[in-house]
Every structure is written in structure tokens, then in C-alpha cells.
Amino acid sequence: MKCRVLVSCVAAVIAAVVTGGCGSESPTGSSAAGGVGVQGVVLGNGASVSAADTLAPASSAKKVTVKVEGTSFTVDVSASGTFQFTGIPSGTFTLIFLADGVEIGRVVVTAQEGSEVKIVVQVTDSTLVLVEIKVENPDEPADDDDTAGFSCVVNGGKAGEGIELEGTVASGDSSSFGLTATGRSSVPVQVNASAASFKCLGGGKPTSGADCKASVKTGARVHVRGQLTSCTEAKVTAFEVKVQK
Amino acid sequence: MRGGPVVVLAATLGVAASLAGAAPRGAAPARSNTPGLFAGYSYTEAGDASLHGLGLSGSYPLGAALSLVVDVSGHDGSFAGADLGQLGLMAGARWSPSSGRLRPFAEGLLGGVRTSVSVDVGGATISDADSDWGLALGGGLDYWLDARWALRALVHVRLVHGEGAWDTDPRLAVGAVFRLGR
Numbered sequence: 253m254k255c256r257v258l259v260s261c262v263a264a265v266i267a268a269v270v271t272g273g274c275g276s277e278s279p280t281g282s283s284a285a286g287g288v289g290v291q292g293v294v295l296g297n298g299a300s301v302s303a304a305d306t307l308a309p310a311s312s313a314k315k316v317t318v319k320v321e322g323t324s325f326t327v328d329v330s331a332s333g334t335f336q337f338t339g340i341p342s343g344t345f346t347l348i349f350l351a352d353g354v355e356i357g358r359v360v361v362t363a364q365e366g367s368e369v370k371i372v373v374q375v376t377d378s379t380l381v382l383v384e385i386k387v388e389n390p391d392e393p394a395d396d397d398d399t400a401g402f403s404c405v406v407n408g409g410k411a412g413e414g415i416e417l418e419g420t421v422a423s424g425d426s427s428s429f430g431l432t433a434t435g436r437s438s439v440p441v442q443v444n445a446s447a448a449s450f451k452c453l454g455g456g457k458p459t460s461g462a463d464c465k466a467s468v469k470t471g472a473r474v475h476v477r478g479q480l481t482s483c484t485e486a487k488v489t490a491f492e493v494k495v496q497k
Numbered sequence: 498m499r500g501g502p503v504v505v506l507a508a509t510l511g512v513a514a515s516l517a518g519a520a521p522r523g524a525a526p527a528r529s530n531t532p533g534l535f536a537g538y539s540y541t542e543a544g545d546a547s548l549h550g551l552g553l554s555g556s557y558p559l560g561a562a563l564s565l566v567v568d569v570s571g572h573d574g575s576f577a578g579a580d581l582g583q584l585g586l587m588a589g590a591r592w593s594p595s596s597g598r599l600r601p602f603a604e605g606l607l608g609g610v611r612t613s614v615s616v617d618v619g620g621a622t623i624s625d626a627d628s629d630w631g632l633a634l635g636g637g638l639d640y641w642l643d644a645r646w647a648l649r650a651l652v653h654v655r656l657v658h659g660e661g662a663w664d665t666d667p668r669l670a671v672g673a674v675f676r677l678g679r
Contacts, residue, residue: 330544
């Protein structure tokens, strides 16, 4: 009799696993089929850079949450540092990272329908560091050498296609400037904005396009929408520049 | 990914149950509870990552149906371009009331897991590791082939706490049991 009870218990455990009773917390939000999938890993505060297997002390125990801006997609990072989204609408979207509910950083991603985004970030005390991002397009199957499909110096970019970047003007002026693109490129992106329209965001009072254009100088925070003309040299021709006042 | 190992495990349990049913009565080794060692393939999930590896455990009898269990497991895999590894060490108690050829058991273990993550970027390796505590609840079936050897399939639900979050991860294992002692 005891044996039958135990077999039933074992069967119940198996059933719980089969029906998905286990596993990490599922992301909330739309679960529409298709779209873009995002797989991510969050490294802790104690992550170390090394050539050997030096392991750092335990990282901070802040609860990290990831949201997709403007949607109901949100997920808590698991105890092992992983998170996953499925069915994010294709195009450009922004991942917002929060530690204990406080925003610590954003990563802007551009991905086409069916793409798989793989992202590794590090969470320090109050900042986010983008370690690696790969966008695997469905028409460019992933290769083991990690070079196919995502060899562009601008993460998530593809030469000849549209791109949106956020960052800080590092040099130049409104017609041509170097952009430090937050989380997208390790080198400044050269932006040709000679034919772009300019808009100002925030600041309270309306600002003319000319005034916005004049405010594009070193240190200005901008959002650039345009076309990536070169992957190897990180060059973008801008259609629109939004200046954060 | 989650369904595959579960199906294999369920099939193994089914085959074991069938064999037990087909075996002639009285053929099962009627042995008292003795120390045993288990080794086999093990699958688990660490958050969203699927990991594969090896499971080892040892048991020591505390009574007719109760045993002390020490479980060590090592798993690895990759997720989002990063390599993940997880080492688990847990101990607890197992209850196995049956002494027939087919012996179900239930167990509860407490211990810790160490999860390491590394990613290669531009020739450098960025690595991170955390030790978290957790517990495992589950059970399984042993099918005794003879007085010494048995096949085992087990399922655990592992609750691991770390980084301000609780993970509820499945762990499945199949392998062989070797009975020590007389």
C-alpha cells in the first residue's frame, strides 16, 4: 500500500515537470507566436576579466528585472542570471534593466522578424555594462565560429539597412559627428547628418529645428534614426536626429 | 528542450515497470537496506538554460526504509552565447519502503549549488560565479537486475535561491546503482 502511495507521489512529481510546473519564472506580456526572441545572461558585480578561470566572489544580490519599453513584456532574471523573452514585435525595441526596481541601463536592439537576440550584460552597483550582443537573423543561420550574421561593428546592425542609435555626441557638429552609442558599438559611430531633420525632446518649451540643430555639440544626448552605410567602419547616414534637452 | 529528457525518463520508468510486472514473483532480490552508489546521466535547468552532466550519489541506511543520501552533480551548457556550469552538493534523506524488484523512493535534500558563467569577448574571458543554497524534493524508481545492480530513474524539483530570486528547476537523472555490503 505504501509502495502504491509512493509511486503515485513520484508520478505526481513527473506530471508537475511535464506540465511545466517547474522552471524559472515565465515572462509576462504577449506570447504571440513569431516576433523576436531574446536570450540573456546577467553577470553580477563580481564578474572578472581574465585569461584563466579566475572566479570572483559572489556578486551583489540585487533582484534584476528586464522590461521591453512600451510593452507589457517583463521578466525577473533567474538566480543563475538568465532571462528570456519570446514574441517581441520585430523592429527596434529597448530593453530596460532594473536592479531592485531602479533603472540602471538600457540597450536598444534592432531585429527583424524571427531573429534571436543573444545578450550578455554585467550589472555593477548602479550601472549596466553591455558585454556582448548578437542578433541571429533567420536567413543567416548561426555558425560555430561566431562570425556569421553578426560581424558588424555596430551590434545588431546590418550594412544598408535601417538603424536607430542612442548615445552621446563625442565630437564634430550637427552636420557630421561622432556618436558614442550606448550599448551598441565599442567605437564611435560616424554620423552624417547633413540631410537629417532635427527635433528636440523635453526642455519644456518648443524649440525650432534650427535651434535643435545648433545644440548638437560634444556631450549632447541624441537619438539617431538612419541607415547603416558601413559595418566595418561604423558609419551611419542619419534621416532624423532627436536631441535630448 | 524540456520535453525530451522528460519523455526519455518517463519511457525508462515505463519499461522498468513493465519489466517488474513481467518478472516472476519471488525473483526480486529480497535484501535489507544497504549502502549504495549511483552514477548516471543528469539533466537540469538553471533558470532558462538547459544543462547536461553527471550525477553521483551515495546512500547509507538509517533504518529499514530510511537512508542518508549525499548527492553530487555537475552540469554544463550554453545560453545566450555564454557558457554555464553548475556544481551541486546536497544531502538529505530517502524513504524507500519497498523491498521488491521495483522500488520507488522519495527523497528530500538540502545543500548548495555553485553556478559559473563565462563569456569570451575579444580574446578575453569574463567570468562570474555564485554559490546559492537550495533544496531538492523528488523521487524515483530503482529496478533491481540482481542482488548488486539496479537501474535508476529519478526526478527532482530543485529550489535554488540567489540574486534576489528563487529558481524552481527540474532535474532528471538515469543511471546505475551498485549495492555495497552484504
